[in-house]
Amino acid sequence: MIRRPNQNRTIILLVAPACVFVLVFFVLPLIFLLSQSVLPEEGGFTLTGYRDFFESRVSRIVYLRTLKLGVIVTVICVVIGYPAAFVLARMPARRRSFLMSLVILPLMTNAVARTFAWLIILGKRGMINQTLLSLDLIENPVRFMFSETAIVLGLAQLFLPLMVLPLVSALENIPEDVLEAARNLGANRLTTFVRIVVPLSSDGLVLGATLVFTGSVTAFVTPAILGGPRLLLMSTLLRQKVVTLFDLHAAAVVAVVMILTTLAVNLLLRVFRVQQS
Amino acid sequence: MRSQLPIMLLLAALVLGLVAPMTAAQDTQTLTVSIWGFNLDVLEENVFAPFEEMHNVDIVLDTGNNSDRLARLQAEGENTDIDVAHFATQFTHLASQADLLQPYDPDMLENLDEVYDWAQDPLGNQAGVGYTVNSLSLIYRSDLVETEVTSWADLLRDDVAGYVSIPEMSTTFGPATLVMIDRALAMAEMDGEAPDEINYDADLAWEALPQLADNLVTTYIRSSALTTLVQEEEVWLAPYASFAIGNLINTGHNLSAVIPDEGAVGQTNMISITAASDQAELAHAYIDWFISHDVQLAEALDLIDSPVNATVELPEDICALLTCGEMLDTMIVLDQAQVSERLEDWLERWNEIMVR
Amino acid sequence: MVSRWMYISLVILYGFLLGPFVIIFMAGFGANANLAFPPQGFTLDWFANVFETAQFIDSFWISLQLGLSSTIVSLIMGMPVAYALVRYQFSASGMVETIFSAPILVPGLVIGFAMLNFFVLLGDMSVLTGLFIGHTAILFPYSVRVISASLRNLDPYVEDAAVSLGANRLRGFLLVVLPNMQAGIAAAFVLGFITSFNNVPVSLFLSGPGVTTLPVSMLSYLEYYFDPTIAAVSTLLVIFTVVLVQAAERLLGLSQFV
Numbered sequence: 103m104i105r106r107p108n109q110n111r112t113i114i115l116l117v118a119p120a121c122v123f124v125l126v127f128f129v130l131p132l133i134f135l136l137s138q139s140v141l142p143e144e145g146g147f148t149l150t151g152y153r154d155f156f157e158s159r160v161s162r163i164v165y166l167r168t169l170k171l172g173v174i175v176t177v178i179c180v181v182i183g184y185p186a187a188f189v190l191a192r193m194p195a196r197r198r199s200f201l202m203s204l205v206i207l208p209l210m211t212n213a214v215a216r217t218f219a220w221l222i223i224l225g226k227r228g229m230i231n232q233t234l235l236s237l238d239l240i241e242n243p244v245r246f247m248f249s250e251t252a253i254v255l256g257l258a259q260l261f262l263p264l265m266v267l268p269l270v271s272a273l274e275n276i277p278e279d280v281l282e283a284a285r286n287l288g289a290n291r292l293t294t295f296v297r298i299v300v301p302l303s304s305d306g307l308v309l310g311a312t313l314v315f316t317g318s319v320t321a322f323v324t325p326a327i328l329g330g331p332r333l334l335l336m337s338t339l340l341r342q343k344v345v346t347l348f349d350l351h352a353a354a355v356v357a358v359v360m361i362l363t364t365l366a367v368n369l370l371l372r373v374f375r376v377q378q379s
Numbered sequence: 380m381r382s383q384l385p386i387m388l389l390l391a392a393l394v395l396g397l398v399a400p401m402t403a404a405q406d407t408q409t410l411t412v413s414i415w416g417f418n419l420d421v422l423e424e425n426v427f428a429p430f431e432e433m434h435n436v437d438i439v440l441d442t443g444n445n446s447d448r449l450a451r452l453q454a455e456g457e458n459t460d461i462d463v464a465h466f467a468t469q470f471t472h473l474a475s476q477a478d479l480l481q482p483y484d485p486d487m488l489e490n491l492d493e494v495y496d497w498a499q500d501p502l503g504n505q506a507g508v509g510y511t512v513n514s515l516s517l518i519y520r521s522d523l524v525e526t527e528v529t530s531w532a533d534l535l536r537d538d539v540a541g542y543v544s545i546p547e548m549s550t551t552f553g554p555a556t557l558v559m560i561d562r563a564l565a566m567a568e569m570d571g572e573a574p575d576e577i578n579y580d581a582d583l584a585w586e587a588l589p590q591l592a593d594n595l596v597t598t599y600i601r602s603s604a605l606t607t608l609v610q611e612e613e614v615w616l617a618p619y620a621s622f623a624i625g626n627l628i629n630t631g632h633n634l635s636a637v638i639p640d641e642g643a644v645g646q647t648n649m650i651s652i653t654a655a656s657d658q659a660e661l662a663h664a665y666i667d668w669f670i671s672h673d674v675q676l677a678e679a680l681d682l683i684d685s686p687v688n689a690t691v692e693l694p695e696d697i698c699a700l701l702t703c704g705e706m707l708d709t710m711i712v713l714d715q716a717q718v719s720e721r722l723e724d725w726l727e728r729w730n731e732i733m734v735r
Numbered sequence: 736m737v738s739r740w741m742y743i744s745l746v747i748l749y750g751f752l753l754g755p756f757v758i759i760f761m762a763g764f765g766a767n768a769n770l771a772f773p774p775q776g777f778t779l780d781w782f783a784n785v786f787e788t789a790q791f792i793d794s795f796w797i798s799l800q801l802g803l804s805s806t807i808v809s810l811i812m813g814m815p816v817a818y819a820l821v822r823y824q825f826s827a828s829g830m831v832e833t834i835f836s837a838p839i840l841v842p843g844l845v846i847g848f849a850m851l852n853f854f855v856l857l858g859d860m861s862v863l864t865g866l867f868i869g870h871t872a873i874l875f876p877y878s879v880r881v882i883s884a885s886l887r888n889l890d891p892y893v894e895d896a897a898v899s900l901g902a903n904r905l906r907g908f909l910l911v912v913l914p915n916m917q918a919g920i921a922a923a924f925v926l927g928f929i930t931s932f933n934n935v936p937v938s939l940f941l942s943g944p945g946v947t948t949l950p951v952s953m954l955s956y957l958e959y960y961f962d963p964t965i966a967a968v969s970t971l972l973v974i975f976t977v978v979l980v981q982a983a984e985r986l987l988g989l990s991q992f993v
Contacts, residue, residue: 113825116815128872131853160730185744210976212933212950215969219755226612227771248597320842322936330597332733337844346446346549357845411944416959441944458859460944603959610769
């Protein structure tokens, strides 16, 4: 580390431009947002916006639905992602790096493009209905669109890579010797998995779960396209408050609740990590 | 050579990223028009392109539905770039109340005399000129719905459950749909006799709304969304706005458009000049162009906008698909003041019922 | 430990992740104007339609300009921060780190909404400027993190050696540090660009008349038409990003920074 007498000046020079930018254009708008949520147009300080939010049946349903779908999506991502990440982590490096780039590929394409595919899969004349019809499993097309199922599928596809990536890097750090030692000591596969692999990869699991969950509860495109105007989540509710109800005060409340939710989840993660180490 | 790569990247990026926006500064003047994103290709041909040529001006489009536009105007206030705003009457009313519009000058509109009296100044305060009329009635899949659809109350029928869509309460035709269902239910109670007046409280409709909600695939905000829902066979029966008929026919399905026994709801779309616009002269020219005989005729022939210019004469088959002729006299026109007064309450009740 | 049946999980994973892309490709070349599956016939009309739709072309250029300018600015301003965090120990470093990771913790839609309200307060600001500020702010966490990682891999003594040989700190940085960070910068650049280029939530509220980013104009196109044009745009975008990512992957394994 460099130690110099005019170090402080140098540090300030280095950090100041970006700090000022972020403070003025990012932190300040958020403070303004926070104040909007407690200072209604009529003036005065009030928490009624928050009371109204949690007392309204509509926003309660929307909030709980958002959290519920977030949990379901996270669970699905763990169920699909964990075994696959385990296989990937045990692969020779060359093959793994190719397969990993395929995991990343979807992340590099925008959410609208990726959600569009679900319209073709889930529609009345979509892939699933056509398949079921041709197998004579159903007589009439089933409605999948505009349902929680549609949103969950879209979100899971969107965020699965965020589960797989940290899991793979956590799992590849478990030395093969450890697993072998466990087996030599007589542990069967399941025991080794539950007692050794899961605890040793818990860091990646928790990080992945946090990324998937926060991504899911704040995503906009997927619920907007697959859910329709009736099946609102927090993000689409925020948009509705702004563009159709012109209620900036209520919208600010929704926005702050969204921030607090993501912060709470991230904080939980930190606590968990501290406990681990 | 290797070390030059990032520098070249940076340079290329700088040139593209920083110079290009600057060169985008225009020499010709611009008129920013906020309008629905529906049928833009046809509008471009019939309206925008010829206007740009005539006045040596660039039309910049801002697209969105009524509430997007109103929200934007409210948020941006005096800083808005929007010069001209297209609104359904109900929203012109709201925008005008919020002082977001400037009155038009009748002397600057040569074609105004050719426009039907009721469209010249629909709100009576020169907040805007009516440029097209449209109507809400029902459309259904005649090959899939076995019993003929004749009433607004048919939206509640069991045989169409799961295949119905209705416009959101926040849209132009949301309140209209509710009021017409109410009228249908009232008529059924009175043995088919039509009530003298429209009941804006719509108690019967509100009572039936939870049942209707169960019948819905989803609600729709834009007519284009309805077209899509019909196209993808998610919807068999729905209220539709007359300006969407061309797109609905294009889906290729067997569709029947019906004017229900209780009647269709008529509505005028208006063009207004924003309070913040400093392009009043061009904006007037734009309005004048839109209500001119030629534009009105072209728009009607393309099945987009039903004309308000009285000098436009349409072939019968075109007229039958649009809101024109006899229909102009029989359609029900809602009192916007009555609707606006209740809207906030309605939106809340609507959300309560529609949230699943 | 890896048993045969566990490979099934890979099939599920890749089927789920990549299957939708296969469907998009198919739809992009299908002749039917609706979303019926499977697509019938073959046509390039939808691709032609992409290039004929001004909305897509205009917004592509805007997204490109926005992606490049906001990435460059966030890199130019983020690099000194990363340098300070890695090379110096100072009491406020924890706070600085928090500030620069904050944009990743706040939901994009909320950022866009908060900025829109705030910019209105500031007065007349062009839509492009607003978008530029929004995108630059959300890119800081990526620039700072990736550049820091790349700096950590670099032996500080190399730089110190240059300084002790008479170069000043800035020259030392430009001549010794910067050339050695090429790969890191390229990775940060690609990552930042792609993040900006694909962003919807922040851009959604900040877009304005005639100034819309590509993903947002794709979203609004979907509000009006459900034809396979979006599939064609998506196909082109996938090709565009694959080329970009491959180029970056060659320079340095991008995956280690994601």
